[in-house]
Amino acid sequence: MKQRGLKLIYMSFAIVGAGATTVFVLIGAFFIYDATTYKELDDATDLDIADLALNPNLGGPKNLPILQRHLDDEDSDLHKVSMTKPHLVVLGSGWGAVAVLKNVNPEDYHITVISPRNHFLFTPMLPCATVGTLEFRSLVEPIRRIVTSVNGHYLEASAEKIEFKERLIEVSQPTPNGKVARFYVPYDKLVVAVGSQSNTHGVDGLEHCNFLKTIDDARAIRRKVVENLERACLPGTSDDERKRLLSFVVCGGGPTGVEFAAELYDLLNEDLTKVYPKILRNLVSVHVVQSQGHILNTYDEKISTYAQERFKKDSIDVLTNSRVQAVEPDRVIFTQKDEEGVSHIKEIPYGLCLWSTGVAQCDITQDITSTLPEQTNRRAIETDSHLRIIGAPLGDVYAIGDCSTVRTNITEHIVEFIKSYAIKSNKPIDQCSVTFQQWKDIAVSIKRRFPQAGEHLKRVDYLFTEYDSNKSGELEFSELQSLLKNIDKKMTSLPATAQRAHQQGQYIGRKLTKLAEVNETLAMQEVVSADIDDLVYHPFEYHHLGSLAYVGNAAVFDFNGYSFVGGLVAMYLWRSVYFAQGVSFRTRALLCMDWLTRGLFGRDMTEI
Numbered sequence: 001m002k003q004r005g006l007k008l009i010y011m012s013f014a015i016v017g018a019g020a021t022t023v024f025v026l027i028g029a030f031f032i033y034d035a036t037t038y039k040e041l042d043d044a045t046d047l048d049i050a051d052l053a054l055n056p057n058l059g060g061p062k063n064l065p066i067l068q069r070h071l072d073d074e075d076s077d078l079h080k081v082s083m084t085k086p087h088l089v090v091l092g093s094g095w096g097a098v099a100v101l102k103n104v105n106p107e108d109y110h111i112t113v114i115s116p117r118n119h120f121l122f123t124p125m126l127p128c129a130t131v132g133t134l135e136f137r138s139l140v141e142p143i144r145r146i147v148t149s150v151n152g153h154y155l156e157a158s159a160e161k162i163e164f165k166e167r168l169i170e171v172s173q174p175t176p177n178g179k180v181a182r183f184y185v186p187y188d189k190l191v192v193a194v195g196s197q198s199n200t201h202g203v204d205g206l207e208h209c210n211f212l213k214t215i216d217d218a219r220a221i222r223r224k225v226v227e228n229l230e231r232a233c234l235p236g237t238s239d240d241e242r243k244r245l246l247s248f249v250v251c252g253g254g255p256t257g258v259e260f261a262a263e264l265y266d267l268l269n270e271d272l273t274k275v276y277p278k279i280l281r282n283l284v285s286v287h288v289v290q291s292q293g294h295i296l297n298t299y300d301e302k303i304s305t306y307a308q309e310r311f312k313k314d315s316i317d318v319l320t321n322s323r324v325q326a327v328e329p330d331r332v333i334f335t336q337k338d339e340e341g342v343s344h345i346k347e348i349p350y351g352l353c354l355w356s357t358g359v360a361q362c363d364i365t366q367d368i369t370s371t372l373p374e375q376t377n378r379r380a381i382e383t384d385s386h387l388r389i390i391g392a393p394l395g396d397v398y399a400i401g402d403c404s405t406v407r408t409n410i411t412e413h414i415v416e417f418i419k420s421y422a423i424k425s426n427k428p429i430d431q432c433s434v435t436f437q438q439w440k441d442i443a444v445s446i447k448r449r450f451p452q453a454g455e456h457l458k459r460v461d462y463l464f465t466e467y468d469s470n471k472s473g474e475l476e477f478s479e480l481q482s483l484l485k486n487i488d489k490k491m492t493s494l495p496a497t498a499q500r501a502h503q504q505g506q507y508i509g510r511k512l513t514k515l516a517e518v519n520e521t522l523a524m525q526e527v528v529s530a531d532i533d534d535l536v537y538h539p540f541e542y543h544h545l546g547s548l549a550y551v552g553n554a555a556v557f558d559f560n561g562y563s564f565v566g567g568l569v570a571m572y573l574w575r576s577v578y579f580a581q582g583v584s585f586r587t588r589a590l591l592c593m594d595w596l597t598r599g600l601f602g603r604d605m606t607e608i
Contacts, residue, residue: 099505
């Protein structure tokens with residue numbers, strides 16, 4: 001027994017010693033590595049800089065400087081080689097743009113990224129930064145770090161206009177003296193991934209609202225929340241003013257609005273009473289104004305119901321069937337329909353109002369849609385199924401992400417689908433009919449041309465029987481036209497989400513790589529006038545991987561019709577999904593540290 005006790009003591013000391021040794025080794029290794037990161041200034045050396053980089057030529061419709069050489073084109077052998085490659089320009093630094101950079105072969109193109117933001121922003125977790133659950137730096141990745149990995153160049157500027165004939169992009173950048181510098185950037189291939197801005201819906205008074213699209217927006221909200229809490233503690237603040245300051249209104253019941261309301265509730269419920277007078281907690285109110293009958297109305301009904309019940313349990317006021325009419329400096333005026341459909345005018349005082357009700361075009365997107373006559377959609381840039389901008393030179397300009405939409409009017413192409421059958425039958429196209437086998441062949445052609453129609457063409461036999469109204473065993477032209485029109489109605493535009501932009505960016509990056517691979521072969525075969533994109537690569541097909549949202553120490557998931565809701569387990573799963581989608585190891589490490597900091601010390605409620 002004594003020997004067993006001694007052995008146990010010996011093993012305990014061994015384990016403790018091994019653990020302590022490991023900790024000391026890791027700490028020592030960290031300091032050794034850290035010491036290697038401090039370097040003395042190297043001796044300055046002369047660098048070759050092209051004269052065109054310092055004194056660019058003038059040209060283009062407005063006779064502006066044309067950026068034909070970058071300052072760092074001579075910095076390395078890789079940069080020198082890339083100057084001989086086709087010039088690929090990417091507008092934007094969001095999900096779509098970064099996905100292009102991560103999937104294109106940098107050896108095939110001379111890459112330039114133009115964006116007024118010099119960072120990539122992890123937008124799905126932006127609501128967490130508004131209340132200190134995550135820090136701002138944990139959600140951004142320097143765009144230059146990503147651009148450098150593909151031997152590219154970055155310009156912190158805004159694209160103003162695209163001259164399609166001259167293949168020039170007019171770019172502007174504010175100067176320290178208050179003026180605006182303008183110049184042109186030439187391109188061979190152009191990817192427009194500029195995103196969108198908040199949709200105002202024509203409501204007056206939105207200058208009083210906060211938005212949530214950028215890091216600056218999140219920082220302003222965080223500052224406003226803390227400022228209101230501090231003002232509510234002052235002795236001269238009246239009870240009515242205190243209630244107004246602690247009233248938070250969210251206009252919009254989509255994922256962003258719902259997650260912000262949930263994060264705000266977590267802050268007030270978990271951290272407020274630790275550092276502020278407890279009476280404030282009793283005065284705080286959170287309201288969500290939603291125009292539809294449910295919040296998260298694009299999700300499964302089970303998820304919407306769970307989210308509303310969760311908010312009701314947390315005393316978050318959800319006002320459905322309500323439409324904002326105006327926003328005044330201290331109150332939101334809205335109309336709400338009762339059960340009988342009668343609208344009543346109501347108002348809510350607020351200390352902070354978040355506007356989160358959809359997206360709208362930004363300036364460059366509006367300019368593109370107004371410049372090209374073929375563009376008929378005034379809400380987004382229309383592209384074909386290969387994501388090429390309709391009306392722009394074929395295969396030169398692409399648009400991805402929130403700024404674009406894929407045109408899927410199958411009915412317009414009905415003549416193309418049955419033309420070969422009309423030739424064989426020697427009949428006018430509008431008098432042609434197709435057999436069941438011919439219809440199956442047409443369905444295959446439609447799915448190849450419009451992949452998003454695939455889910456509506458799974459039962460070609462059922463569709464044939466349903467639309468063969470005269471039971472002739474063939475689909476006449478008018479019957480086929482009705483069938484395709486019905487499919488058109490069922491096909492909806494792609495969602496304006498990070499998931500969609502990321503998939504489109506991956507598609508464009510891989511396709512550009514493929515185009516570069518076969519370019520020389522096609523040139524040798526004198527394939528010039530053909531649809532090159534269609535020859536070498538398949539159309540874009542969106543795969544919905546599911547939707548998820550945080551609803552306050554709980555989360556909801558919608559995976560292609562399968563819904564899942566739950567408490568802490570679902571919340572950790574929600575975190576895991578977004579952790580896996582981190583753009584770099586750096587951001588993942590920062591996320592882990594922020595979650596640990598919140599658990600140990602609570603949220604940071606300083607006004608910065």
